[in-house]
Amino acid sequence: MSNETIDCVVIGGGPAGLTAALYLTRFHLAVTVIDGGDSRAALIPRSRNVPGYPGGIAGPTLLRRMARHATRYGAQIIQATATGLERDGDGFRVATSSGTLTARSVLLATGVHNRRPDIADDDHADALRRGLLRYCPICDGYEVSDTRVGVIGTGAHGMREALFLRGFTADVTLIAPDGPHKLSPDDRTSIDRAGIALADGPSGQLMLEGARIALDTAAGRLDFASIYPALGSVIRSDLARGLSAKMTDDGCLLVDDHQRTSVAGLYAAGDVVKGLDQISHAVGEGGVAATTIRNDLAERAPLLRAARPEPA
Numbered sequence: 001m002s003n004e005t006i007d008c009v010v011i012g013g014g015p016a017g018l019t020a021a022l023y024l025t026r027f028h029l030a031v032t033v034i035d036g037g038d039s040r041a042a043l044i045p046r047s048r049n050v051p052g053y054p055g056g057i058a059g060p061t062l063l064r065r066m067a068r069h070a071t072r073y074g075a076q077i078i079q080a081t082a083t084g085l086e087r088d089g090d091g092f093r094v095a096t097s098s099g100t101l102t103a104r105s106v107l108l109a110t111g112v113h114n115r116r117p118d119i120a121d122d123d124h125a126d127a128l129r130r131g132l133l134r135y136c137p138i139c140d141g142y143e144v145s146d147t148r149v150g151v152i153g154t155g156a157h158g159m160r161e162a163l164f165l166r167g168f169t170a171d172v173t174l175i176a177p178d179g180p181h182k183l184s185p186d187d188r189t190s191i192d193r194a195g196i197a198l199a200d201g202p203s204g205q206l207m208l209e210g211a212r213i214a215l216d217t218a219a220g221r222l223d224f225a226s227i228y229p230a231l232g233s234v235i236r237s238d239l240a241r242g243l244s245a246k247m248t249d250d251g252c253l254l255v256d257d258h259q260r261t262s263v264a265g266l267y268a269a270g271d272v273v274k275g276l277d278q279i280s281h282a283v284g285e286g287g288v289a290a291t292t293i294r295n296d297l298a299e300r301a302p303l304l305r306a307a308r309p310e311p312a
């Protein structure tokens with residue numbers, strides 16, 4: 001690993017981090033991406049709402065293209081896990097599983113991790129690939145239009161997800177994960193009015209049955225064309241906690257309109273920030289963060305390019 005101070009260390013090589021790396025390197029800044037290699041985008045069998053890909057694009061293909069685009073201009077991508085982040089003068093020291101880096105600025109683009117329902121790992125991968133299990137109704141609700149859909153969840157979060165999906169299909173069942181549903185009277189009224197079926201839990205392990213996905217509930221075995229877990233996410237913002245960056249109660253980083261966290265020199269973009277968990281949003285925030293980083297670094301010391309011969 002380099003001993004030199006890097007202009008920006010980007011932690012996370014998903015759509016947000018890779019977009020920022022592309023912009024930063026095209027600003028003639030030295031950028032290193034530290035990536036643990038488990039972007040949520042890698043789980044997408046085929047996304048159909050990424051602008052510019054009318055036939056859809058597989059998540060791993062998109063990530064490969066974005067990485068190629070950033071490295072083409074000089075971004076360095078290191079497959080490693082960032083394990084610590086601390087102040088070092090005006091900048092930061094980033095500890096990783098392959099060594100320590102020092103940086104003038106850091107962008108956290110570490111994303112989130114969806115809580116999974118009870119399902120074997122192999123079945124989970126197979127169900128995702130076949131669209132039997134889905135995590136993002138904004139992304140792929142269109143694909144389940146007029147099919148039989150189950151949502152595992154309860155409370156206000158489960159209700160909101162079920163109501164959102166009701167915009168795509170008339171056949172939605174909200175399944176409580178742990179026992180009887182925990183719904184306020186108002187939530188129950190909204191669910192009844194929308195014609196959403198309720199099934200009490202505990203919900204059993206998900207099973208793949210031909211072209212269907214099934215599970216046992218208190219009401220017996222139910223099967224669906226697709227199931228959406230609405231079990232919440234773990235926000236990967238731990239590295240910012242040690243620096244006391246401001247975050248929401250569930251750990252989403254709070255940023256200003258230019259992706260600055262409450263810690264000088266620390267920026268955040270993508271799912272780890274409170275906002276819409278979407279590729280287009282992550283890409284937009286990555287571009288905004290990179291431009292802010294460039295301009296903030298220029299305030300600290302003007303970024304003036306040395307004279308060079310004009311390219312032929």
Ligand SMILES: Cc1cc2nc3c(=O)[nH]c(=O)nc-3n(C[C@H](O)[C@H](O)[C@H](O)COP(=O)(O)OP(=O)(O)OC[C@H]3O[C@@H](n4cnc5c(N)ncnc54)[C@H](O)[C@@H]3O)c2cc1C
Pocket residue numbers: 011012013014015016017034035036037038039040041042043044046047048049050080081082083109110111112114128134135136139140236269270271272277278279280282
């Ligand atoms: C099944 C599924 C389908 C989806 N479909 C769509 C879709 O069709 N359209 C759409 O717009 N969105 C979709 N999404 C959402 C989309 O994947 C995310 O919004 C997007 O990937 C967020 O990008 P990001 O860069 O913020 O985070 P991520 O893509 O999750 O990338 C975060 C990266 O940070 C790395 N990281 C985390 N912590 C560390 C650490 N300590 N050290 C080093 N690296 C670290 C991880 O390894 C990961 O590579 C889908 C999500 C899922 C799960």
